[in-house]
Each structure stands twice: as C-alpha cells, then as structure tokens.
Amino acid sequence: MTAIDIARQHILEPSGLGEDELGNVLSTLLGSAIDSGDLYFQLSRHEGWSLEDGTVKGASYNIERGVGVRAMSGDKTGFAYSDDIVLPALMDASIAARAIARGTSSSQLAAWGGRPGHALYLPDSPLESLSEQAKVELLQQVDAEARRQDPRITQVMVSLSGLHEVVLVASSDGTLAADVRPLVRLNVAVIAEANGRREQGSAGGGGRTGYQLFFEEGLALRYAREAARQALLNLEAVDAPAGYMTVVLGPGWPGVLLHEAIGHGLEGDFNRKGTSAFSGRMGERVANPGVTVVDDGTLAGRRGSLNIDDEGTPTQCTILIEDGILTGYMQDKLNARLMKTKSTGNGRRESYAHLPMPRMTNTYMLAGEYDPQEIIASVDKGFYAVNFGGGQVDITSGKFVFSASEAYLIEKGRITRPVKGATLVGNGPDVLTRVSMVGNDLKLDEGVGTCGKDGQSVPVGVGQPTLKVGGLTVGGTGS
Amino acid sequence: MFHSAVVALAMLGLQITRLELDDLKGLAVQVLEEAKRQGATSAEVDISVDSGLSVTARLGDVETLEHHKDQGVAVTVYLDTRKGSSSTSDLRAASLKETVCAACRIARYTAEDPCAGLPDAELMARDWPDLDLDHPWALDAEQAIDIAIECEAAARGLDKRITNSDGATVSRLRGTSVYANSHGFIGAYRATRHSLSCALIGQQNGHMQRDYWYSVARDNTLLDSPAMVGRIAAERTVRRLGARRLGTCQAPVIFEAGVARSLLGHFIGAISGGALYRKASFLMNHAGRPVFPSFVHIHEQPHIKGAMGSAPFDDEGVATKARDLVADGVLQGYVLSSYSARRLGLQSTGNAGGVHNLIIDPGEHDLGGLLKSMDTGLLVTELIGHGVNTVTGDYSRGAAGFWVKGGEIQYPVEEITIAGNLRDMFRHIQAVGNDVDKRGNIRSGSILIERMTVAGE
Numbered sequence: 033m034t035a036i037d038i039a040r041q042h043i044l045e046p047s048g049l050g051e052d053e054l055g056n057v058l059s060t061l062l063g064s065a066i067d068s069g070d071l072y073f074q075l076s077r078h079e080g081w082s083l084e085d086g087t088v089k090g091a092s093y094n095i096e097r098g099v100g101v102r103a104m105s106g107d108k109t110g111f112a113y114s115d116d117i118v119l120p121a122l123m124d125a126s127i128a129a130r131a132i133a134r135g136t137s138s139s140q141l142a143a144w145g146g147r148p149g150h151a152l153y154l155p156d157s158p159l160e161s162l163s164e165q166a167k168v169e170l171l172q173q174v175d176a177e178a179r180r181q182d183p184r185i186t187q188v189m190v191s192l193s194g195l196h197e198v199v200l201v202a203s204s205d206g207t208l209a210a211d212v213r214p215l216v217r218l219n220v221a222v223i224a225e226a227n228g229r230r231e232q233g234s235a236g237g238g239g240r241t242g243y244q245l246f247f248e249e250g251l252a253l254r255y256a257r258e259a260a261r262q263a264l265l266n267l268e269a270v271d272a273p274a275g276y277m278t279v280v281l282g283p284g285w286p287g288v289l290l291h292e293a294i295g296h297g298l299e300g301d302f303n304r305k306g307t308s309a310f311s312g313r314m315g316e317r318v319a320n321p322g323v324t325v326v327d328d329g330t331l332a333g334r335r336g337s338l339n340i341d342d343e344g345t346p347t348q349c350t351i352l353i354e355d356g357i358l359t360g361y362m363q364d365k366l367n368a369r370l371m372k373t374k375s376t377g378n379g380r381r382e383s384y385a386h387l388p389m390p391r392m393t394n395t396y397m398l399a400g401e402y403d404p405q406e407i408i409a410s411v412d413k414g415f416y417a418v419n420f421g422g423g424q425v426d427i428t429s430g431k432f433v434f435s436a437s438e439a440y441l442i443e444k445g446r447i448t449r450p451v452k453g454a455t456l457v458g459n460g461p462d463v464l465t466r467v468s469m470v471g472n473d474l475k476l477d478e479g480v481g482t483c484g485k486d487g488q489s490v491p492v493g494v495g496q497p498t499l500k501v502g503g504l505t506v507g508g509t510g511s
Numbered sequence: 512m513f514h515s516a517v518v519a520l521a522m523l524g525l526q527i528t529r530l531e532l533d534d535l536k537g538l539a540v541q542v543l544e545e546a547k548r549q550g551a552t553s554a555e556v557d558i559s560v561d562s563g564l565s566v567t568a569r570l571g572d573v574e575t576l577e578h579h580k581d582q583g584v585a586v587t588v589y590l591d592t593r594k595g596s597s598s599t600s601d602l603r604a605a606s607l608k609e610t611v612c613a614a615c616r617i618a619r620y621t622a623e624d625p626c627a628g629l630p631d632a633e634l635m636a637r638d639w640p641d642l643d644l645d646h647p648w649a650l651d652a653e654q655a656i657d658i659a660i661e662c663e664a665a666a667r668g669l670d671k672r673i674t675n676s677d678g679a680t681v682s683r684l685r686g687t688s689v690y691a692n693s694h695g696f697i698g699a700y701r702a703t704r705h706s707l708s709c710a711l712i713g714q715q716n717g718h719m720q721r722d723y724w725y726s727v728a729r730d731n732t733l734l735d736s737p738a739m740v741g742r743i744a745a746e747r748t749v750r751r752l753g754a755r756r757l758g759t760c761q762a763p764v765i766f767e768a769g770v771a772r773s774l775l776g777h778f779i780g781a782i783s784g785g786a787l788y789r790k791a792s793f794l795m796n797h798a799g800r801p802v803f804p805s806f807v808h809i810h811e812q813p814h815i816k817g818a819m820g821s822a823p824f825d826d827e828g829v830a831t832k833a834r835d836l837v838a839d840g841v842l843q844g845y846v847l848s849s850y851s852a853r854r855l856g857l858q859s860t861g862n863a864g865g866v867h868n869l870i871i872d873p874g875e876h877d878l879g880g881l882l883k884s885m886d887t888g889l890l891v892t893e894l895i896g897h898g899v900n901t902v903t904g905d906y907s908r909g910a911a912g913f914w915v916k917g918g919e920i921q922y923p924v925e926e927i928t929i930a931g932n933l934r935d936m937f938r939h940i941q942a943v944g945n946d947v948d949k950r951g952n953i954r955s956g957s958i959l960i961e962r963m964t965v966a967g968e
Contacts, residue, residue: 079617084789087622092596093613095606112578115600128578131652164620187789223791223902230790232902272907274930274966275759305569306675307712309719385581424895424909428712428721429754431926433896433909455898455907455928457966505759507898507907507928509964 039210070203105133142206149339155212161242177256201344209344224263233262237478272454272508282418287494300367309430319464329393336493343379396495400470471498551588555692563684568659630849636830639823644702666741677710757967763888784851793904813867820952826864883918
C-alpha cells in the first residue's frame, strides 16, 4: 500500500472525507483574498518504555490526531486546527484561518497533483516491530551490559521510544501527498561513583526504522558500553580550561556546531525578514576553501530524513556552503514564494497544531583530506572535544554556544588529560573561516538530535569529519 | 455492559466543545470507571482543555493569526504496583477506550514497584480557596491586531537604530484542568494566561542585535501597556549595540532578575526527588545543612491570588501548601512527588509537577545598588546554552550583558561564557536585589555572586 492509500484508510475514510471534500474545504479557504492554503492531517501513535534500578518501572502510550488549516495572503498567515477530523470542524477552522485577509479577489484551486516523495523508510509501525516482552528484555540487557562494565557504575537509566505517524497534506496549489513515518530512539544514561565523586555518561541513537535497528551488530549494547565509558572517564576529568584557543572537534555529533553556527542562520524566514547575521550574504565567502556544508533530507532511514516535508514537497540535498562560498538557504513554501525562489523541502512543523516553517533535516560537512591523527598532531596546545550536549544560537548577532560533554587537552600534538565539560562560544558568520583542517572521517550522528525553534521541536541529524578550528572560546574554570 | 460505557463516553465527547466543567468531571469519572472495568486496581486521570488566540504584527501590519484549541486526556493505571500510562488528544469514545486499554496492556509488562501508586489518601486536597486564576479576556482578532501594532509602533518610533523587528505578539489563553483518582478525589479549575511581547532588531556599524520584553498576567487588565512593553523592548535592544568581547578573567557577576530565576531553577532541579533518589544531584543529603549564606530565605507560596504559579493542588491532587525551602541559608526540605517521597522514605511535599510560586526574599538594594556594591564586574542579562550539570553542579553557559566599573555600566559585552560550580555560586551569593521579576513561577531580584570565571578573548 502506498502512503496515500494508508492515509486515506486511517485518516480520511473513518471521517467520511475524500478528495472532493478536501477540495471543497480548500475552496472555502480561498474565498477572500487568500493566495494559497493547505490542510495537514496527522495521526500519530507514540510509546515510551523506561527502566531504572534494573526493572521497567513505567511505560506510556499516546495517540494524537488532528488537522491544521492554514491560509496565506501575501506575507500574512491565518491558522486554526482541530483534533476533530470532521467536515464541520474543517469548515469552521477554514473560516477562522481565512480571517487573516480582507478583500474580494480570489485564487483558483489547482488540480490534484504534486511530485512523488522518496522511499527512505518502510511504512511499518515500529511499535509492532517487537513484542512487549522483547522490548522489556532489550532494556534489561542494556542495563546489565552497562553495569557489567565496572562496579563503579551505580545507576543505569534506559529509555526506549517509538513513533508511528501518518500525515496527509492537501494544498490549494494541487499538492496531495502523504507520508508514513516511523521513528525509534534508545537512550542510556549512567552514573558512576568513586571516592565520593559522581559523574554521568550517556549514549543513544535511533532512526526512521523499527526496533530491530538496536539488535544490528549489538548496537544497543554498544550504547550501554559507551555511556559507561563516558561516566568512568569523567571521574578522572580535571577542570576544563578557560579562554580563546585552538579547538579540535571530533567527527559525528559535534556537527551540532554546523547546526547552530550556520544552519539556523540560513533558514529562509530569518533571511526574508533580514533578521539573520547571514542576511544578504549569498555568494560571499563565509568559510575557507575546502569547506562544503549541506542539508540533506534524503538519507535513507536517518532521524532527520523525510520522504516529503510537512507541506508535501519532496526533500532534497541543498548545498548551503560550497567550497567556502554561501550558496543556499533552506526554504518552505511561504518564504520561497516571498523570496521568489522554490521550496527546498524544508517546510516542517511539530504537529498539526503548529505552523510550518523552514527547518533543517540532516545538516553536515563533507569530508576533507586530512587524517584525524595528523590534525591532532598539528596542535601544540588546544582543546579536543568529541561529544556534546546541546547548543543554542542568537540568529541576529550570530553568537552561538554548544556544550562539550567529553573533552581532552591537546599538549604538544598529543591527547593528554580528560577535562570536564564546558560550553564553547563563537560567532556563526566567521567560525568556519577559522576551520584550517578538515578530516577525511565524515561521520553522521547516531540519531539523537531534536531541534527547537519558536517552541516547536522536530527530529534532526548532524554530522561532520574531524575539524580543526583556529580559535574558539572555551568556557571552563581552569587556566 | 462494556459496550454501554463506550456509548456514554461518546455522548460526553459531544458536549465537551461547550467546555462545561461538570462535563469534564463526568468524563474523568467515566474514564476511571472504564479503567476499573478493565482490571485496574487504582487509576488517575488528567483532562485539560485549552483555547486561545495569538496574533503577531510585524512592521506595522498583521503577520500571523492563530486560533488555539488543545485538549488531552492522560490516564495512569495501576495493576497492584505495576504502572502504565496513556494519553490522547482525541476525546472520541473509541479513542478513549483505546487509551485506557493501552495503559492496562502495557502495565502488565512493567515490574512491580512497591513505591508506585496513588498518593496516600490523607494527603489529598480537601477544600481550597478560589485562587483568582480565571479571567477570560473577550479579545477578538481585530482588537488583538490593534494592540500588537500599537506595541510594535511604540518601540520602532523610539530610536532610529531600531531598523527591523521580529514583531509584537498578543495572546490570550484559557485552560480548564481536571484531575481525578480512584481515592474519590476530583479537582477542577480554570486558569487564564494572557501576554504581550515585542522583539526588535537594532543595527549599528553593520552589526545587528536582537532583544525583547514581555508582560504576562492571569488578568489582562494587569498587563503592562503596549507602549511600555514596546519601550522596554526598544531600550533593551539599543543598549546592546556596539557589544565587545572581554578578556578571560575572574570577576564578580550579577545575574539580572530575568536570568537570576534560572539559578533558582537549577537549585530546584537539584533538590527534586527524582534527582535525589537517583543519586544524581550535587545537593544529595543536604537537608538541614547550609547551602546559601545565612541571609538567604527561599519559600514556596502556592496560594497567592492571581499569581502565575498558583495551584490549589499538585499534579496528583495532593494539597499544596506554603513552606520554607531555605531558612537562614539552611536547606529545610526537598521537592517531592508521592513516588519520589516513597523512594526516599519521606512524605510528598505536594510538588508533583514542580514548585508553585518560588520566592527568594529580596534584599534592600535595587539593581543600581547592586552594581555599586559590585563596583567592577559583569552584569549578565542573557544566558544561552545548556551547560549545567545537576549531578556535579558544574556550570558553564554562554552569556551577554555589560561590563561594569566603578558601579556604572561601561559597555555591552557578548560572545563570552561564565563558569563555576553551583555549590560555590550558591554559597557565595553576596546580595539579592529588590528588583523582583514577578512574571513567572519563580520570583527573584537580581543576584550578585562573588566570583566566576569569565572566558572571552
């Protein structure tokens, strides 16, 4: 069954709706000086299992269902939503949403069409990919593996979650598209204790697939060992240094640097409004030659990937920075229309109850030529960060932070002592001009990222090879 | 028999659109009955229905108009001491039945946990005062647009360095929440939350800065005027222009009231039951011990009329009550739900879901007085990032603010971090200002800390 068949069966038919009714609702929406409008139907089922003290203490299950109705007139947007998917509620929401515009002109509803989406994941429900008993056993195995690493591991918390989401988009531009999206995630957090000192470590991952992912090559057990290793390492860590210094970032998740420093600043809405530190800089050099950064929603099974975005546009690979030159913004339909360009398939929303906006998918830097060992060896004194928590950016000033959770000192070209976590701060528009070496070890993250913008959370991915940044401020307490 | 219950739920589902409190209570009771029918030994249910409107105007015209209408039912069932939870936004009968069924199904796979279960019956709230939380605002879209335009216009007219805007937003929200459990407790109340905010972009020498201000209240007549919100947003934006970096140094730091709140948030995180029973807090076993200097007094006042954090009972129906958390600098107790309390061998403090109106008593000086008392150091007005570790107390966050010398603000600063350990930071608070920010659930004046590491150039 195709995604559109599944959406018809699970969303439209139980509500007695078909293409004709959707057309009628959109016609109502287009009534008064509205350029375009769309309906976003969503049905999602989510489950979460959590373990602590060696046993599964709780489990939760959530069903969400609703429809969002959007009307656009110039740069104005009207929006209403309903968790009741019935024709009268849709009509009410349409009348509320179209109140954004006053006037008499009207647009025509286009014939149904639209480009087909990708097939980056299977439509099967992850929730049913494993029996309840097997989910419980998986959590217990992860717990045992983490505890087995060292008697100093005193606490282990494991969580497993699965999401199965069916979405259908009907737009006045003729788009009629659906997507069935699985998403799984496993996380392990441990606490290690020795000599009155306690430290934490965590690891995890996931993607758009079923729970079987966690059994492939013992992935779940690897997360357990990794969380334990980090916590034990942190028991030995000394205070991080403070000040401006050379920083080497490891491959994979440290790509959160790109997400914060570059990615948000290149989202279409901020640039249309001229509120981004990157506004009006298209075609300018923002990074050293050799630095290429893309946003790619088409990677099979990745957490940030989508067959279509939440406006029904197939996702794509957009080159943001090519060989150091700023080449592209990420767009949704509204901002693309106002900037006289095309959507790049980055229109995303948290749910039917939220408005879409330009958001990242999987954002990463392509590999360079250096051996990672060679990069470390080139640093006389510096900070080597291999794992991070989250980050944040002030779009307008361009200042961003990201917080290291595993880091080391580099002294005379060698990795020496582990240091405590610290926040790193920099300036987005020029940090990539200080990237002097790009490793040949491109890696994507394990599938853990969630991005927040205007109060809306969406799953994303990041990645990068090992990078040497000539100068960043490290916010430790040591000398 | 089972079938007729489902039909009754369906009938209730139809009436909910009218937002009648009694209908929601009836629905809660029926969900509990359904849980019992499906084999739950005890159960609890939470129903919330919110509706509202928010409007943003930007550059003198309306930009977005959003109608909000959210509803949700969350049920937790216990099969003796096994626990399962389930929730839905879909109040139709079939979905509610599926929700209860899912909670019971997954509960069978969870382990027995002697600490799990409803709160002890004698802790449930019995009667409560009207907390004056419900003030519906008859604000239509046209009026909201006018207010937002007025607010933004006031801001943009103040200084020619205000070159752009992220807009002004007016929002009204009214929510109803019902909590019921199989002790026979049923509590319901309504609360409103109205706000007005403005975010602006300033520009000087090719560099842009953004800042904002907001006013929030249960009662819309207590909101600051659009002109005042716009003016403060403009002043805060313009004063950041020309920001420089700082050299790496040790310096005293004042957290302006709006960000000082976050320090108290970290304190609450570290004395919360979940962190304590997991041994994941740097304040484990600190009850009865000094955590702050002896002049610091921190208390919880859940019953302040009309306040943003007021609540008659917590998320489990346990009575909330006023109490001291810190007296003369000494930690008086923890922040506990019934589960975390049982894990620690203690009793619930009525804090399932968090604290209600946490207040640190103000000192005698305003912000100007704190600046004089600091003489030379950093005034932090904005913090970004998540570099706070509750297990160890290690603290390292991005900051922006002002460099202060001779008790006077010298120039704005940015692209710096401030770092320390919360244990030391709490112990070395030198003063709390009387410039209390009452907009949130945590009320604090500006806080002066003796010394932190500032990292910059």
